[in-house]
Amino acid sequence: MEQRVRVAILGASGYTGAELVRLLSRHPRVTLAALTANRKAGQTMAQVFPHLAGLDLPVLTTVEDVAWEDIDFVFCALPHGTTQVLIKDLLDGPHGGRLRIADLSADFRLIDPEVYAQWYGHAHQALALQEEAVYGLTEFNRARIATARLVAVPGCYPTSAQLPLVPLLKAGVIEADDLIIDSKSGASGAGREAREGSLHCEVSEGVHAYGIGAHRHTPEIEQELSRAAGRPVRATFTPHLMPMNRGILSTIYARLAPGADDAKVRAVLEAAYADEPFVRVVPAGTLVHTRHVRGSNLALIGVHADRVPGRVILTCAEDNLVKGASGQAIQDMNVMLGFEETLGLAQAPLFP
Amino acid sequence: MEQRVRVAILGASGYTGAELVRLLSRHPRVTLAALTANRKAGQTMAQVFPHLAGLDLPVLTTVEDVAWEDIDFVFCALPHGTTQVLIKDLLDGPHGGRLRIADLSADFRLIDPEVYAQWYGHAHQALALQEEAVYGLTEFNRARIATARLVAVPGCYPTSAQLPLVPLLKAGVIEADDLIIDSKSGASGAGREAREGSLHCEVSEGVHAYGIGAHRHTPEIEQELSRAAGRPVRATFTPHLMPMNRGILSTIYARLAPGADDAKVRAVLEAAYADEPFVRVVPAGTLVHTRHVRGSNLALIGVHADRVPGRVILTCAEDNLVKGASGQAIQDMNVMLGFEETLGLAQAPLFP
Amino acid sequence: MEQRVRVAILGASGYTGAELVRLLSRHPRVTLAALTANRKAGQTMAQVFPHLAGLDLPVLTTVEDVAWEDIDFVFCALPHGTTQVLIKDLLDGPHGGRLRIADLSADFRLIDPEVYAQWYGHAHQALALQEEAVYGLTEFNRARIATARLVAVPGCYPTSAQLPLVPLLKAGVIEADDLIIDSKSGASGAGREAREGSLHCEVSEGVHAYGIGAHRHTPEIEQELSRAAGRPVRATFTPHLMPMNRGILSTIYARLAPGADDAKVRAVLEAAYADEPFVRVVPAGTLVHTRHVRGSNLALIGVHADRVPGRVILTCAEDNLVKGASGQAIQDMNVMLGFEETLGLAQAPLFP
Amino acid sequence: MEQRVRVAILGASGYTGAELVRLLSRHPRVTLAALTANRKAGQTMAQVFPHLAGLDLPVLTTVEDVAWEDIDFVFCALPHGTTQVLIKDLLDGPHGGRLRIADLSADFRLIDPEVYAQWYGHAHQALALQEEAVYGLTEFNRARIATARLVAVPGCYPTSAQLPLVPLLKAGVIEADDLIIDSKSGASGAGREAREGSLHCEVSEGVHAYGIGAHRHTPEIEQELSRAAGRPVRATFTPHLMPMNRGILSTIYARLAPGADDAKVRAVLEAAYADEPFVRVVPAGTLVHTRHVRGSNLALIGVHADRVPGRVILTCAEDNLVKGASGQAIQDMNVMLGFEETLGLAQAPLFP
Structure with missing residues (x-):
């Protein structure tokens, strides 16, 4: 041994x-x-x-x-x-x-x-x-x-934002402006401290956004997206508290770079993660659930065409306590x- | 009587x-x-x-x-x-x-x-x-x-999108392009039909987006936003299934019209709903929760400044089965x- | 007015x-x-x-x-x-x-x-x-x-125990010994105080018994059952914390008095509550759920034959915050x- | 290899x-x-x-x-x-x-x-x-x-009943009559079949007993308890559906044999499971939660003195899908x- x-x-x-x-x-x-x-x-x-x-x-x-x-x-x-x-x-x-x-x-x-x-x-x-x-x-x-x-x-939120966005910004297939990251996290992200807002009665059977425009994970996200884009990036990031224990789902809205489409976006991500053991781009038409990564170090990425021309939607699921x-x-x-x-x-x- | x-x-x-x-x-x-x-x-x-x-x-x-x-x-x-x-x-x-x-x-x-x-x-x-x-x-x-x-x-989703957006589009304080509506709904929205995807084990303790870029509530949303804006509007709408029974929270990302800011947006909404019994714009700094409307016909609207210049974030909570x-x-x-x-x-x- | x-x-x-x-x-x-x-x-x-x-x-x-x-x-x-x-x-x-x-x-x-x-x-x-x-x-x-x-x-637990048991003890159709009250309560019973044991992560997705043989509602239950029986009663009472907000279900195990059967037990309870607006004995073959009383002042009582001769099972559901x-x-x-x-x-x- | x-x-x-x-x-x-x-x-x-x-x-x-x-x-x-x-x-x-x-x-x-x-x-x-x-x-x-x-x-329920009861019946420290097994199971026990009663809206935020006096796991429980006791045993068994995915907690009420007490009961169980990798008798004063076995092959057993003389309470937690x-x-x-x-x-x- x-x-x-x-x-x-x-x-x-x-x-x-x-x-x-x-x-x-x-x-x-x-x-x-x-x-x-x-x-x-x-x-x-x-x-x-x-x-x-x-x-x-x-x-x-x-x-x-x-x-x-x-x-x-x-x-x-x-x-x-x-x-x-x-x-x-x-x-x-x-x-x-x-x-x-x-x-x-x-x-x-x-x-x-x-x-x-x-x-x-x-x-x-x-x-x-x-x-x-x-x-x-x-x-x-x-x-x-x-x-x-x-x-x-x-951080848990920044990981779920970077995994889909960093390869795309590096490849230049999405615009670095007007990125919107709408994230949903389970309650374990708030830790085990006894606080009224973390009680079962205050968390279950409902949902709310918090830290809107002011969450401390924002500068971390912007720092790393800027590094990937090669220029300063400001992104909109909104965390939500989910009535569940584990998991983060980030739904990310981006504008396509000129000439790019969702197939190109998918190709960039598939290439970036082809040999990665923990990051998987799910097949087209498949949805990522936080349930599918619970307790594991996996992150799942979905690429979705938007009906609105020039836009693409990305989803990323991870277990906030693991990956x-x-x-x-x-x-x-x-x-x-x-x-x-x-x-x-x-x-x-x-x-x- | x-x-x-x-x-x-x-x-x-x-x-x-x-x-x-x-x-x-x-x-x-x-x-x-x-x-x-x-x-x-x-x-x-x-x-x-x-x-x-x-x-x-x-x-x-x-x-x-x-x-x-x-x-x-x-x-x-x-x-x-x-x-x-x-x-x-x-x-x-x-x-x-x-x-x-x-x-x-x-x-x-x-x-x-x-x-x-x-x-x-x-x-x-x-x-x-x-x-x-x-x-x-x-x-x-x-x-x-x-x-x-x-x-x-x-529809339940369109109501939560229109209540914040229609007065703003009518007043011209937000742009009609690049509207992003990220909605989170409880499981009762899927009805009582026995389907695998609606089982407790498939819904609880997790979250996922569905119908991305393709949900049937999209044309209804676009029709009514277009009516309010006075011109065709295409909006990005993404529904998510929450591990809860009741409630919809829509988090909406918009660009401000030239000269507008979040205070102006708030003022328009407060004026629009000043005399409404069922729609309430919550005070600045307050968060809307679906928990706060459960079982009632209320809708709550939050107006939030975004750190990203030229943008504003709106939240709207309703009980999907009531309002x-x-x-x-x-x-x-x-x-x-x-x-x-x-x-x-x-x-x-x-x-x- | x-x-x-x-x-x-x-x-x-x-x-x-x-x-x-x-x-x-x-x-x-x-x-x-x-x-x-x-x-x-x-x-x-x-x-x-x-x-x-x-x-x-x-x-x-x-x-x-x-x-x-x-x-x-x-x-x-x-x-x-x-x-x-x-x-x-x-x-x-x-x-x-x-x-x-x-x-x-x-x-x-x-x-x-x-x-x-x-x-x-x-x-x-x-x-x-x-x-x-x-x-x-x-x-x-x-x-x-x-x-x-x-x-x-x-108390919330004592109410759910007394509603089925008091009329039966008064009528003498069940024995006053060896009563077993197995109760399941939602988390709101623990109040809004911020305590680690009441956190969402500690309450959801699991169940446990607590205060076994030592919960402070026991003497209240025994006092009132004794009053009904006309002699001292000691009962076994075990509370459980459920991963839900509202509701108590008590499952109660009793021995039938000589000559009594579950039909007799049902008849006594139906007579006792025939004119009560808030207490309802559900029909034979029907199950009581806490979901069916949520937010209301109702209590539902079920009477169930046990396969074991000489025994009967009672269920009682209420909203712990209401009834x-x-x-x-x-x-x-x-x-x-x-x-x-x-x-x-x-x-x-x-x-x- | x-x-x-x-x-x-x-x-x-x-x-x-x-x-x-x-x-x-x-x-x-x-x-x-x-x-x-x-x-x-x-x-x-x-x-x-x-x-x-x-x-x-x-x-x-x-x-x-x-x-x-x-x-x-x-x-x-x-x-x-x-x-x-x-x-x-x-x-x-x-x-x-x-x-x-x-x-x-x-x-x-x-x-x-x-x-x-x-x-x-x-x-x-x-x-x-x-x-x-x-x-x-x-x-x-x-x-x-x-x-x-x-x-x-x-079966899942029978396992949670037998683990605490079989050694006790074999050792003769509890009576074989009037055993009461009150069991609480997560929704995965009902399988993945699409049925109305298994929907999220029908299972979450509430609890109910079902199959009272008639669940098919009863004869299995009685067969094995009889084998352990060396004579026919009839037991009262009541399953409950919990608003959670995984886990069974059985709360078991038994009468002590003459001369036995809860310390003796504990000693028998600790001896029975001293060398077992998957069954653990928790220390006195400790509660068993289904949360503490989730996803594992463990079963936890608690032994609790009852205030009512001559009685003992046992708890057993397992993951219904694993152990x-x-x-x-x-x-x-x-x-x-x-x-x-x-x-x-x-x-x-x-x-x-």
């Missing part, structure tokens, strides 16, 4: 933390060496997440109590804002030379410190790391991820550590 | 039929005189819809067995396509001179026979009636509805018969 | 408070004169419950700021434990001579102070009122409710004030 | 068929050689179940078109009643000498032909096989399963073929 890397998960008491545990517990090259949850330190994962009771896991500790000399790789699933200083301290610390990190927070996703300050209301506390960090949308960034010390795992968070983080780790990219990520979706 | 009109509901065994019964059973000017359901004739409504067991209702009959001489007003909640000949025969029949009809099917909504034939695959069978029928979006058409013999009750179907049909009946428009429609929404 | 009573609702920011507002806003003899919510004082109900935005309601105040001289009747929908002293002070205060109160908390339901202390962990603070309070299961207690100053509105709380409170108020018992409670259930 | 067995799944277009495919696609000793669905023959699994699109699977065929000479093992997931003749013909046919079968239908579960005829309304068509078939509740029957040619995989059907079938196959029993069944549950 090959040697295993020793992994710490910081913030194991949230949904993305639990999802990392679920997936990594079956990863043939990983040992879960440390799990932290500062407010629940001393508890077992079985107490916090009884569905994981069958696994042989370390007891939850504080971040401070991790035996860092034993850790090779860190998944950081802490809230936005708290993460940057902690990671800086880790990398500057005695074991920093050895550690590699996949950060699931938003702290290192935005390249421009001014954009960060504008959306998060304070100056970034680890500017050098922000510059160093590699944006971890695996399919687009493998080479840089492979050598990165710190990867910023993309939108923990699964992609593991995919990044696999690339960083030279493992086969699909290790630990090959189970089929769960339906119904 | 004032005299009651005697009402027949054709197609009482579907969800919109049951919703008509629920609402009309509390209407002070209506007697439910006949309920039809050809395949369930002979059964009681309590057998078909046990939640209505407490009401004193006529037994279900076939359409043929209705005592038409006793009927003043007809709600027709039959499937699309089957309705046009039936209504023609009714109005041409011995009691046709007296009958007035609100038809909830799509049969009389489209003005242009060629558009009808193109979307429904056959020539219309009652062309004169199609021309005579009045489109029943009450807020926009009261005068014509008041004197109509036959009202075509709007999107049976409630609006009753509102139309109230207008047709000179009743107070809110009669039978004044209950508060049910939440949670 | 007849004179209206002026009503205060204490605790209007919870689900039962909102449900009182929803129902009372349509009550022809009630004016909503005061709504309190100490932590949300100064807000409008539309801010706290946007589905009630269309109603003309007083702004939320603290309990202290109510103009008590204007109030005739009080609904108290505050948490258990906080209520007893508040109600005592109200009734001892300057306006106490005029006030009548329906209390939806558990504070005045238990007759025996020792039982109260045992289950709630502290001595009761208003013993004289505890003795005076009348238990408000309307169907069983009309005469005493009619003259009561303070009515203790039954299980706010609706029954209004029914009690109607009796207390000499109104027709169904006033404000006559709308049909909402399905689907 | 070790040799793989070639497996056929008959009835691959149902939910249990799809679940077999999901699990077996990851089984290291299995090749999926044939999938049948007579009404969908010629389609791909991706067309019927798009969530399985990523797998390399044979096209659906009719049963008749299977190349039986290539098949080693058969999972039969066909409807009750249709199965017995088909399996008889298979085993009597030219390849019958080699085939081994796990049948997920009810056809071979009942030992007594008269009981079968009574509950299914016709004489059994394969009496010799009915006698030969081994009941496949793996934990209780390993030795016989290991050598069986035909295993009758238990209640397809997972247990694979567990049986592993035993039949001498594989490690957990092969292909080791993924962690999916939550939320």
Whole structure:
């Protein structure tokens, strides 16, 4: 048997933390060496997440109590804002030379410190790391991820927007203006914090848009679309809260570039993802459902002709906790550590 | 006590039929005189819809067995396509001179026979009636509805699109091009027919778009938006199936007309609906939820600035079975018969 | 028009408070004169419950700021434990001579102070009122409710257990021993407090029992079943949290008394409820669903033969927020004030 | 790599068929050689179940078109009643000498032909096989399963009743009389057939009991409990349809045998399952949720003291499609073929 890397998960008491545990517990090259949850330190994962009771896991500790000399790789699933200083301290610390990190927070996703300050209301506390960090949308960034010390795992919504749009903007088959991204997310995206708006009675049997014109994933989306288009892109992004637990569906409205049509759009995407294990362009006439990716690292893309001339409609479905968070983080780790990219990520979706 | 009109509901065994019964059973000017359901004739409504067991209702009959001489007003909640000949025969029949009809099917909504034939695959069978029928979006058409013999009750999706867009197109504060209507509907919109795609396991815990670029409500939307804009409008319309029973949320993306902004858009809508009992523009900074209209005839409209210059986002929430179907049909009946428009429609929404 | 009573609702920011507002806003003899919510004082109900935005309601105040001289009747929908002293002070205060109160908390339901202390962990603070309070299961207690100053509105679970069992125990057709009450409740029963266990992700797509052998509704159930049986009754009661918002279904397992059978059981219940507007024994072979009472004050009872000799199975469905709380409170108020018992409670259930 | 067995799944277009495919696609000793669905023959699994699109699977065929000479093992997931003749013909046919079968239908579960005829309304068509078939509740029957040619995989409800009750009846710590099994199942138990009662609008946001005193799983439960008790047992069994997709929770009420208490009950169960990979007795004070087993082959058992003297309450949670059907079938196959029993069944549950 090959040697295993020793992994710490910081913030194991949230949904993305639990999802990392679920997936990594079956990863043939990983040992879960440390799990932290500062407010629940001393508890077992079985107490916090009884569905994981069958696994042989370390007891939850504080971040401070991790035996860092034993850790090779860190998944950081802490809230936005708290993460940057902690990671800086880790990398500057005695074991920093050895550690590699996949950060699931938003702290290192935005390249421009001014954009960060504008959306998060304070100056970034680890500017050098922000510059160093590699944006971890695996399919687009493998080479840089492979050598990165710190990867910023993309947000759930931005992943669902980029997977269809980045290849099309690069190929120039759609216009970069007037992009409209209408996204629908399950409730797990709001995390496990006890808030009135996340209660069953407030989420089930209804739907609403939120953060309209103001959601913090917008600058991340625009940054990466701009990178793909080679010029500044402003996009309209509207998230909606769905009465379901898992899944994001983004319905994207774009104008075709001169000479392009939906067949051309489809061809570009099919070529881009022909060899990708986790991204699939569904056949024409087929609909993408979030149900068809539940629990898996898959993303499905649909290409649809619009009746309105000069327009095309794209759909993208993913599991927000997997390809939108923990699964992609593991995919990044696999690339960083030279493992086969699909290790630990090959189970089929769960339906119904 | 004032005299009651005697009402027949054709197609009482579907969800919109049951919703008509629920609402009309509390209407002070209506007697439910006949309920039809050809395949369930002979059964009681309590057998078909046990939640209505407490009401004193006529037994279900076939359409043929209705005592038409006793009927003043007809709600027709039959499937699309089957309705046009039936209504023609009714109005041409011995009691046709007296009958007035609100038809909830799509049969009389489209003005242009060629558009009808193109979307429904056959020539219309009652062309004169199609021309005579009045489109029943009450807020926009009261005068014509008041004197109509036959009202075509709007579709659920088209209602949620028109309520925000029609006043804006009339006022010229948004562009008529590049309108994008992203709509999310509960499962009751698919009716009570036993189909695999409507099963709990296929609808819950997930979301998908369907009928992309091809849904039959599109020509109805375009017809009415064109009427408002005073020129042909083509709009992009994408319906989505939500894991919930009731409610439609439409998120609408529009370009502002030169000189307009979101405050102007808000002002136009607030003026348009200032005196309307069923349509409410929610305050700035407030979100519309389908939960907030459940079971009621209300529609809520939100106006949201977009970060992208020159654009505005509108949201509209309604209960697809009430303002999107049976409630609006009753509102139309109230207008047709000179009743107070809110009669039978004044209950508060049910939440949670 | 007849004179209206002026009503205060204490605790209007919870689900039962909102449900009182929803129902009372349509009550022809009630004016909503005061709504309190100490932590949300100064807000409008539309801010706290946007589905009630269309109603003309007083702004939320603290309990202290109510103009008590204007109030005739009080609904108290505050948490258990906080209520007893508040109600005592109200009734001892300057306006106490005029006030009548329906209390939806558990504070005045238990007759025996020792039982109260045992289950709630502290001595009761208003013993004289505890003795005076009348238990408000309307169907069983009309005469005493009619003259009561303070009515203790039954719990949601106890109502669903008593409606089938009390007439049977009184008639002696079932044994009082070995009663098993397996109850299933929607999430609104847990209230609007933000707790991890009430989150959508923790409630949807699953089911669990809780409070097994230890739920605080048990002594209330046993007290009232004992009263009906004329001797002490201990019953097994197990609540379950359902992935739904509204509704309680209790499935009850009983042994038949010698000589009794399920037909006899049915006959007793049909006789008991023959003239009741809100309780209905469904026909043999029919199933009761919580869906069939949603939003209404109805309770449905099913009687089912068991294959096991000497046993019978009963089912009872109610809406926990209506007949299980706010609706029954209004029914009690109607009796207390000499109104027709169904006033404000006559709308049909909402399905689907 | 070790040799793989070639497996056929008959009835691959149902939910249990799809679940077999999901699990077996990851089984290291299995090749999926044939999938049948007579009404969908010629389609791909991706067309019927798009969530399985990523797998390399044979096209659906009719049963008749299977190349039986290539098949080693058969999972039969066909409807009750249709199965017995088909399996008889298979085993009597030219390849019958080699085939081994796990049948997920009810056809071979009942030992007594008269009981079968009574509950299914016709004489059994394969009496010799009915006698030969081994009941496949793996934990209780390993030795016989290991050598069986035909295993009758238990029903979903019976599994959740037997796991807690069989060891207790064998140990004599509970009484065999007056057992009450109140079970709650997700909608996938009703299969993928398009029926009105399985529609989202008819299942979500509500709960009801069905088949009260008459469900066909009752004789199976009684047969196996009788075997464990060593004398005839009649049990009360009531199934309920939950507004969720997956999971069964059975809440079981039993009388303690003289001298027994809940600690003794717990001890018996903990001893019985100490070495079992898939059955876990949760710690005292812990609740079992169906959420904690979703997608896995686990069953969780809770032991709860009742306040009523002489009684105990048991809870059991499983995923009805896995341990209640397809997972247990694979567990049986592993035993039949001498594989490690957990092969292909080791993924962690999916939550939320």
